[in-house]
Amino acid sequence: MSTPTPDRVAIVTGASGGIGRAVAERLAADGFAVVAHYAGNEQRAKETVEAITGSGGTAVAVPGDVADEHDVGALFDEAERRFGGVDAVVHTAGIMLLAPLAEARFDDLDRMLRTNVRGTLAVAQQAARRVRRGGAIVTFSSTVVRLALPTYAGYAASKGAVDAMTLVLAKELRGRDVTVNAVAPGPTATPLFLEGKDEETVARMAALPPLERLGTPTDIAAAVSFLTGPDGRWVNGQVLAPNGGIA
Numbered sequence: 001m002s003t004p005t006p007d008r009v010a011i012v013t014g015a016s017g018g019i020g021r022a023v024a025e026r027l028a029a030d031g032f033a034v035v036a037h038y039a040g041n042e043q044r045a046k047e048t049v050e051a052i053t054g055s056g057g058t059a060v061a062v063p064g065d066v067a068d069e070h071d072v073g074a075l076f077d078e079a080e081r082r083f084g085g086v087d088a089v090v091h092t093a094g095i096m097l098l099a100p101l102a103e104a105r106f107d108d109l110d111r112m113l114r115t116n117v118r119g120t121l122a123v124a125q126q127a128a129r130r131v132r133r134g135g136a137i138v139t140f141s142s143t144v145v146r147l148a149l150p151t152y153a154g155y156a157a158s159k160g161a162v163d164a165m166t167l168v169l170a171k172e173l174r175g176r177d178v179t180v181n182a183v184a185p186g187p188t189a190t191p192l193f194l195e196g197k198d199e200e201t202v203a204r205m206a207a208l209p210p211l212e213r214l215g216t217p218t219d220i221a222a223a224v225s226f227l228t229g230p231d232g233r234w235v236n237g238q239v240l241a242p243n244g245g246i247a
Helices: 018-029 042-054 069-083 106-130 153-172 199-206 217-228
Strands: 009-013 033-038 059-063 086-091 131-140 179-183
Touching: 009 018, 009 069, 009 106, 018 033, 018 042, 018 086, 018 217, 033 042, 033 069, 042 059, 059 069, 069 086, 069 106, 086 106, 086 217, 106 131, 106 153, 131 153, 131 217, 153 179, 179 217
Parallel strands: 009 033, 009 086, 033 059, 086 131, 131 179
Antiparallel strands: none
């Protein structure tokens, strides 16, 4: 007996990470079959898939470099081969390397631009070509674009580029019935955010929002669920900032 083709299929890049895993699990709970992309951590990607399948969902893990257009094309090929098409693409994959602008290392900047900007463009390009009518594309920006925090110049610049690409793509897909939005989290308790920060810095960041806490990956996944679900169909070409009111 053949496996039935799921009604909705989502690709989630960076699904081995904190926010990416939460997004993958939430979309699976929403009824999507999930293609969980990962770059290097195969074990954590397997854990994401096992968490989904253990709860009765459908998921597969697929490796690749988001900044390599051939890898990205193969990722979409695999989603179509396994499940027949793609209805949502959520691009959470990214890196963050911090330094005062005057001390920034250009090799670090090049790495961030490659992953965060070129990677977003490569994933968004395939999504623009392949997402089915009624689908959704969600990129990942950051609240630091607006906060202008010291040491975040390079990272904020890369995420400002994500904002620009997202808003342009939303207009380019006129007539396709595909929404395109960015999610711009505030400080969120993930390994990416916490790495290299002492307790005092973390506490200071947690106190910035009026809600006086760090966000959680499930907070961010809830915003993605809204944008990829039926209640988000009239939200298009926006940067949604789940950040507790920090800015």
